[in-house]
Amino acid sequence: MRALVQRVSEASVTVDGELIGEIAKGLLVLLGVTPSDTETEAKKLAAKVAKLRIFNDDAGKMNLSVLDLKGETLVVSQFTLYADARKGNRPSYIAASQPDHATPLYEYFSECLRQEGLRVAKGKFGANMDVRLLNQGPVTIWLDTSEF
Numbered sequence: 001m002r003a004l005v006q007r008v009s010e011a012s013v014t015v016d017g018e019l020i021g022e023i024a025k026g027l028l029v030l031l032g033v034t035p036s037d038t039e040t041e042a043k044k045l046a047a048k049v050a051k052l053r054i055f056n057d058d059a060g061k062m063n064l065s066v067l068d069l070k071g072e073t074l075v076v077s078q079f080t081l082y083a084d085a086r087k088g089n090r091p092s093y094i095a096a097s098q099p100d101h102a103t104p105l106y107e108y109f110s111e112c113l114r115q116e117g118l119r120v121a122k123g124k125f126g127a128n129m130d131v132r133l134l135n136q137g138p139v140t141i142w143l144d145t146s147e148f
Contacts, residue, residue: 001041001105002081004030007054007139011074013123014130021121026071027052028133031109032081033102034095041145042105046112048148049073054139062139067117075110076123076131077102099126 005027012022029049055064055071066073079102083091096102103125113120123129 001037001145002032003143005141009134011133023072023074030078033097042109050116072119077125
């Protein structure tokens with residue numbers, strides 16, 4: 001399971017011109033799932049995201065988590081995080097999970113963030129979404145459960 005985590009001042013997602021999720025200060029989490037991922041990876045990744053210390057404290061050091069700030073999260077499904085562009089110019093997405101497996105894990109990951117104490121807004125799984133964000137810093141962190 002992979003997450004591209006961005007520290008944002010605000011973020012939102014729309015589908016067909018309709019606003020379906022928005023947050024103020026917090027984290028935008030783009031989430032990718034593979035066929036071998038389980039609820040164990042989702043729970044571990046959610047805990048890591050919630051506790052990731054990437055917000056500045058009073059001294060200007062990145063010592064605070066989104067939980068510390070009482071910030072929010074916007075979770076957006078992103079199968080293209082598993083794109084393989086090593087051959088040719090058209091990426092392959094064969095490593096990404098099919099919706100019947102990925103959708104429940106996307107929902108479970110979002111619920112795990114709620115259980116950590118975060119307010120969670122979401123995109124719409126499988127939809128063509130317009131995601132707007134104001135990346136603060138900029139701070140962008142790549143997390144992959146195969147690496148922790």
